[in-house]
Amino acid sequence: MPAEGRQLEKLRHLARHALESGAVSLVIGFAEGTVPGRAAPLFCTAPADADRLIFDGYCTLNLANYLTRPEVRAHQTVALVARHAVAKAVVGLVQESQVDPTRVRLIAIHCPDLDGLQQDVAWTVADGLQTLDEFLPTAAHLHDQELTPERFAAVAQVESKSSHDRWDHFAREFDKCIKCYACRNVCPLCYCERCIADKNQPQWIDTSSTQRGNFAWNIVRAFHLAGRCIDCGACERACPMDLPLMELNRKMKKVVAERFGYVAGYDPKADLPLVTFKKDDPEEFIK
Amino acid sequence: MSRLLPRANLEGVVAALRSAGYRVVGPVRRGSLVTYDEISSAADLALDVIITRDSIKKFVLPRTEVVARFNRDAAGKVSVLDATAAPQPTVILGCRPCDAAALPIDDLVFAWDSTDRFWFSRREAVRLVTIACANCDESCFCTSVGGAPDSPEGSDVLLTETAAGDYEVQALGERGAELLAKFPGLRDAPAADRRVAAVPQRFDLSAAVTALEKNFESPFWRQTALRCVGCGCCTFVCPTCHCFDLVDEGPAYHSERRRNWDACQMKNFTLHASGHNPRPWQEHRYRQRIMHKFLYYPSRLGRTLCTGCGRCVRACPVNLSLLQVVSDLAAGRANALPTSAGEVKK
Amino acid sequence: MTAPRPADNLYLPHLMIVDAIRDETPDIRTIRLRFCDEAVGKSFSWQSGQFGIFGVFGEGECPFCIANPPTRPGAIEFTFKLAGRVTRALRDLDVGDQMGFRGPYGRPFPIQEKFRGRHLVFIGGGIGIAPVRTVYLECLDRRAEFGEITILNAARTVADLPFAAESAELAARKDVRLILAVDPGGQTPEWSGRVGLAPAILKELAPPAAGAVAVVCGPPVMIKFTLPVLSELEFPAENVYTTLENRMKCGVGKCGRCNVGREYVCKDGPVFTAVQLRGLPNDF
Numbered sequence: 001m002p003a004e005g006r007q008l009e010k011l012r013h014l015a016r017h018a019l020e021s022g023a024v025s026l027v028i029g030f031a032e033g034t035v036p037g038r039a040a041p042l043f044c045t046a047p048a049d050a051d052r053l054i055f056d057g058y059c060t061l062n063l064a065n066y067l068t069r070p071e072v073r074a075h076q077t078v079a080l081v082a083r084h085a086v087a088k089a090v091v092g093l094v095q096e097s098q099v100d101p102t103r104v105r106l107i108a109i110h111c112p113d114l115d116g117l118q119q120d121v122a123w124t125v126a127d128g129l130q131t132l133d134e135f136l137p138t139a140a141h142l143h144d145q146e147l148t149p150e151r152f153a154a155v156a157q158v159e160s161k162s163s164h165d166r167w168d169h170f171a172r173e174f175d176k177c178i179k180c181y182a183c184r185n186v187c188p189l190c191y192c193e194r195c196i197a198d199k200n201q202p203q204w205i206d207t208s209s210t211q212r213g214n215f216a217w218n219i220v221r222a223f224h225l226a227g228r229c230i231d232c233g234a235c236e237r238a239c240p241m242d243l244p245l246m247e248l249n250r251k252m253k254k255v256v257a258e259r260f261g262y263v264a265g266y267d268p269k270a271d272l273p274l275v276t277f278k279k280d281d282p283e284e285f286i287k
Numbered sequence: 288m289s290r291l292l293p294r295a296n297l298e299g300v301v302a303a304l305r306s307a308g309y310r311v312v313g314p315v316r317r318g319s320l321v322t323y324d325e326i327s328s329a330a331d332l333a334l335d336v337i338i339t340r341d342s343i344k345k346f347v348l349p350r351t352e353v354v355a356r357f358n359r360d361a362a363g364k365v366s367v368l369d370a371t372a373a374p375q376p377t378v379i380l381g382c383r384p385c386d387a388a389a390l391p392i393d394d395l396v397f398a399w400d401s402t403d404r405f406w407f408s409r410r411e412a413v414r415l416v417t418i419a420c421a422n423c424d425e426s427c428f429c430t431s432v433g434g435a436p437d438s439p440e441g442s443d444v445l446l447t448e449t450a451a452g453d454y455e456v457q458a459l460g461e462r463g464a465e466l467l468a469k470f471p472g473l474r475d476a477p478a479a480d481r482r483v484a485a486v487p488q489r490f491d492l493s494a495a496v497t498a499l500e501k502n503f504e505s506p507f508w509r510q511t512a513l514r515c516v517g518c519g520c521c522t523f524v525c526p527t528c529h530c531f532d533l534v535d536e537g538p539a540y541h542s543e544r545r546r547n548w549d550a551c552q553m554k555n556f557t558l559h560a561s562g563h564n565p566r567p568w569q570e571h572r573y574r575q576r577i578m579h580k581f582l583y584y585p586s587r588l589g590r591t592l593c594t595g596c597g598r599c600v601r602a603c604p605v606n607l608s609l610l611q612v613v614s615d616l617a618a619g620r621a622n623a624l625p626t627s628a629g630e631v632k633k
Numbered sequence: 634m635t636a637p638r639p640a641d642n643l644y645l646p647h648l649m650i651v652d653a654i655r656d657e658t659p660d661i662r663t664i665r666l667r668f669c670d671e672a673v674g675k676s677f678s679w680q681s682g683q684f685g686i687f688g689v690f691g692e693g694e695c696p697f698c699i700a701n702p703p704t705r706p707g708a709i710e711f712t713f714k715l716a717g718r719v720t721r722a723l724r725d726l727d728v729g730d731q732m733g734f735r736g737p738y739g740r741p742f743p744i745q746e747k748f749r750g751r752h753l754v755f756i757g758g759g760i761g762i763a764p765v766r767t768v769y770l771e772c773l774d775r776r777a778e779f780g781e782i783t784i785l786n787a788a789r790t791v792a793d794l795p796f797a798a799e800s801a802e803l804a805a806r807k808d809v810r811l812i813l814a815v816d817p818g819g820q821t822p823e824w825s826g827r828v829g830l831a832p833a834i835l836k837e838l839a840p841p842a843a844g845a846v847a848v849v850c851g852p853p854v855m856i857k858f859t860l861p862v863l864s865e866l867e868f869p870a871e872n873v874y875t876t877l878e879n880r881m882k883c884g885v886g887k888c889g890r891c892n893v894g895r896e897y898v899c900k901d902g903p904v905f906t907a908v909q910l911r912g913l914p915n916d917f
Contacts, residue, residue, distance in 0.1 A: 033606045035425050040606035041514040061605060071513060071568075176320070178341070178350055178548070180519035186604050198555050200718045206536050208351040208545050213536075238604035240340060240520050242320040354644040357690035365690055365731045367648050400900065401885045404642055503894075503914045530889030533644065533882045535693045542691035544644065549888070556890065557880050560695075560717030563853060565879065565893070565917045575916070583895045 003122075008055065010125045011081065014107045015050035018079050018129050024105055028066055029081030030059040041066070055081065055109060057121040062234040064089030064188035067099050079105040079129060083116045084139055085232035088265025089188035090132055092230055095268045098191055105129045108138065114145040115233070132268065139266075146231070146263045147254075155250045174214040176241040179207070183235035183245055184221060189228050196220060222248035227256040227273045230265035288475050292446065292454040296472035297329040300416075303469050304378050309414070312346070313381040314339045323379065332381055337424050338596060342526035343379055343386040347409045348393075348548070350523070354405060354533070355544040370543075374412035378466070382417040385429045385596035387441035389526035390415075395588040396529060405546070414466050417442035418454070423484040426597030428610050432492060434594050436484040444470075450480040489610060492581075492591065495617035499582045503574070507621035511612055512573035514605045519550030521599035521609065522576070527592045530556075551575050577612060643885055646688055646733030647673060651726050652708060657795035658788075660715040661760055662724060663700060665708045666734060678737075679703055681744060681771045682764065682876060682904045685736030686884045687711055692722035696881045698764040698903070699737060702771030709734060712763040712795065738884040739903045742768050742874060747846060752780035754840045754868075756859060758787050758831050758851025762795060764876045764903075765850045776808060783810045783840050787831040787851070790819030812838065832858040835866075842867040848874045853917070860907055873907035877917060893917040 015027040031042035031052045039059045044050050064086045066072050080086055087106055093099040108126035109116070116123060126138060149156070158166060181197070184190040197205050197217055205220060206213035222245075229249045236245040256262055260273035292300070304311050305327070315324040316333040322341045326332060356368040379386075390410065397403040419437035420427075429435060439445045443463035446454035455478075458467040467473075502508075522528040532549035535542050549556060552572050558564045566572050584592035593609075600608045615621065649666040656662050668674030681702045688694035695717075700710040713720050726732060742748070753772055757765040765784075772779050784803065788794040794813060803811045812834065813826035820828050827834050831851065840847075847868050849859050856875055863873050879891035879898045891898040894914040896905075905913075 034600070034608040034611045035606075038606045043513050065516065066514075069513075071509070176322075178519075178523045180523045180550070181553070182516070182518035182520040182604050185516040185518035201721065203536070203718070207532065207534050208536055208547050210351055213351075234604075238518070238520070240524055240602040241322075242318065242340075354642065355646070359690070365648065367646060367690075367733065369642050369645055396887060396889075399886050401643055401887075403887055503916075529887075531882065531887070533694060533888070535688075535691050537691070539691050544688075544694075546644070549882075549890075551889065559878070559880055560720065561852075571916065578894070579889070579892070583892060586895050587897075 007123060007125050008053075011055055011107060011109075012050045012053050014125065014129060015044055015053055015079065015081070016047045018105065018107070019044060019047045019050065023129060024075070024077040024079040026072065026075040026077075027053075027079045027081070027107070028063050028072070029053045029107070030055060030061075030063075033058065053081065055123060057117055057119045059083070060117055060234070060237055061186065062086055062089050062188045062232045064093060065186055065234070067093060067104065067188070068191040077103045077105060079107055081109065082106040082135075083109040083111060083123070084114060084142055085116075085230060085234075085265075086188075087132070087135055087139060088230035089232060091136075091265050091268045092189050092228060093191070094132060095270065095272065096189075096228075101132045101268065104132060106132065106135050108135050110138070114142050117233075136266070136268075143263060143266055147257055151231075152250055152254055154244065154247050155254060158247055158251070170215070171211065173243050174218055175211065177209060177214040177218060177243055178241055179209040179213065179217065180240060182238040182240060183243075186234045186238040187225075188232075188234070189225060189230065190221070196224070218243070218245070218248065222252055225249060226252040227260070227262060228264055229253060289478050290456040290467075290473050291449070291476040291479075292456050292470060292473055294452050294454065296470075297332070297454075299471040301326065301329045301380065303471050304380070307469050308376055309378045310375045311378050311380055313379065323382075326380070334381055334418065337420070337422055337427070338383055338385075338598065340598070340602070341524055342389065342596065342598060343382055343413075343415070344389065344526050344529075346377055346379065346413050347390060347406060348529060348531070349409075350548045352405060352546045353543045354546050357535075357542045357544070359540045374409040376412050376414075378414045378416055380416045382415045382442065383596065384417055384419060384436060384438045384440070384442070384445075385427075385434055385594040386526050387415045387417045388429075388434050388438060388594045389596075390441045392527055392590045392592060392594070393529050395590060396584075399588065414444075414462065415442045416444040416446065416466070419445060419447040419481075420484045420486075421448050421482040423486045424597070426600040426608070426610060427484070427486050427595065428489045428597060429595035430486045431489045431613075432591050432593050432595040436486050437481070448482040450482060453479075455479065455481060486595075490614040490617040492617070494619070495613045496581055496585070498616040498619060498621050499578055502616070502621040503578070505621050507615075508570040508574045509568075511607070511615075512570040515552070515569050515573050515607050516605055517552050517554060517569050517572065518604070519548070519553055520602050520604060521607075522550040522552060523548055524598040524602045526594060526596055526598070527580070551579065573607075577609070577616075581613065643883065643887070644735070646686070646694075646735045649709065649732050649734045651728050651730045651732065654726070654728060657712060657797075658793050661712060661763075661793075661795045662715075663710055663712040664723065664726065665701075665710045666732070667708055669731070674707075677709075680737070680741030681767045682741035683737035683739050684884070684903055685709065685711065685734050685738065686881070687713075687719075687723070688733035688735075689719060689722035689726070690731070690733060693719045694733070694735075694882070695719040695723075696738075696878070696884060696899075698767060698876065700763055700767055702767050702774065704771050704774035712760070712766075714760040735884060738899055740901065742848065742876075742904050744768065744771060747872075748772065749778045750780065750844075751872075752841065752845040753782045754845055754847040755782070755784045756787075756831060756835060756847065756849045756851070757785070758855040758859075759789065759793065760795070761851030761855070762786050762788075763850075765848050766796060768848055773803075773809065780844065781810070781840075782808065783812070783838070785812045785814065785831060785835060785838065787814040787816075787834065787855075788819070789816045791815055791821045791824055791826075793819070830858070831855055832862045835859060835862050839866055842869070842872075846872045846874065850876050860910070863907070870907035870911065875905055875907070875910065876903045877905060878903065879917060 397406040653665040882888040
């Protein structure tokens, strides 16, 4: 059996066993998509469902997004087929008290690089069902890849523009936005029961897909994710109009790293940089 | 004999239409994205794509549109101003048959007992020069909902590619004849082989409708929609989805009432101010989308609210394929489910 | 495509002036409007049960039933409860302020065809009494055409019972039986009305069903428990009427928001019989 086939068998075995043993009542993973190049989220509740699990470089959705769904919360313990980005999102959700870490297990998928999104990505499945605490040390080394310059190539390109050109760039990109909110709805960290975009007393953000409404939405979303975005890219991949949303999110990530020495997704006990008050804060932004 | 437009003359058509005062739009590539946008030359057209990412809906039902203006003078007196839509005469060149077919379907709701002036004034200003599909992909299903890759429905002019790469031209109705008269360089030619995609029939529509009639209450909906994240992607790229919101925005002294695209998939769509939501779960909202397209709309207005363009299938970020769902329904998979399947405590 | 004839802007509201404001409870208010354009006002007609879309410029619009029956013309009244952004803005209006109105929309109660010559039972819960009241006001204005009239007006607490002054007048009339009720715990020491939930009180009252028509409106849960009581009392379902509300935007069957199954509340309703309700999927 080729190496990948053995890994898939291991993945299915872990999922099947997790359900059979009663360790979890739901395993969320991926099944074959309806078209080539796509994978579909799969909710396994019976051991036999595990036979439909697959994994490849097309399994790009961040499954941690489902943990805050009420239908999923109804389960006592849930296992996720989790490449690194999924686990990072779980860290964020635990850190923000949205998910109880004792009720989540990971079937951890390790890829050599941070994202593991290439079509022919080499992947291996960790031994056994893991808790978040068991998983974290096995991925700690990936932290070094978070801030490599290649990751910020697009950001650097935008930064090199004059402010006028930057405005034009974003005006052109935001103009494509149709306000479908796919970016928000696939984002594991956009879990607000009532999003600011849905609040109307007052109407913080124009709901219309005008320049004003589109700027407001996309910028406010990036701000709300500053220091929280785990850089999985799910929003950008979901966007039907191909907005370069990660330019904004990665810029925020870069600023937070520079200012606070913080990268989201590694330490569920860390203080969130933008919601933590410190007496020795230089408060440079208040003039 | 048939009328032939040599491919090289497409450029002349664009120029002629533009000088006749039309804005000419067609599929345009910007990076990875192909959308309908204004063109100034036939060279701007990305005619090699199966289908654009967005539909032609935006030219008739813009994603945001002012329907009324309210001006408040210094004394606080309000004047209510009609927003007069003066749409630009537009030719959509390289429209797809599944887009063109959507407009007559939506005409029905916008003319249902009362006439929506905004829709019809834009409708009146738009001419469709459709190119029959020479290729299709696994998400195309026009033939399953009564369409065809070379269907003339809704179009003013239909171009069908010949084996030599030229276009056989067919004018439809008076509007089409009038428009075709502006096309330079047409010539008569013997009928040639036409390049038309073979779109397989993927489900039996009447079987799907029968299944919907029986399965309003079915665990099928929870099983199917559990992965749905409730965004508006599928409805916004859809050429037939027409549901809208009316909102007041703008400064207090010059506010506008705007009509915006809205989506039945979003939880706020039906949320009452009291907090009651008739469709509290995503499965209810997903069911509404399928029921509306394949059961409610046809039973009230006589047409299926879907042209099989497959955009929703391609765009869904969680690969929740409407094609798969309707195929499952047609194949009786909803009927067979035990009532306990997919059960989750509420 | 057959081009339909040029049409007016369906979404353009009439400009109205607030003529009077009456607080019914701490959070329920009635506003009386007149048309800025008197000619429009004179030619405007409607029937009990139809609704309008009422709007505050810059804030948005909401559907409410037209509260005064056509037997009381010369103004447009509506009664609303504070709930969201638009109702908040409506409460900020003063007499003399301007607002918008579109309508009338929807199908009315078939008073002429189905109510005449019959006994009438009206049941309203909370703000749900508002559309019921429109019908009983019309029937009282045409009192001779109907049999016995019974009105059950139920609310959570005494303070939440709307139309108190009007109720006092009704209570004094010999040709109407008015029952006021509040939920257990909602009564005051002075309360002389009933205490209990509307369905239970209706069961106690047991109005005769023979030759009677019932009109019910209230929160979804009240309607849900009241319909079986009416059925137990042997009211034929075709003689039981309710008026549904759903979130609406256009009011004219375009915006795709208010449908319950195949039925559009704005066009096919808002008035439905219990027979029709039974045919609707559980989606409201």
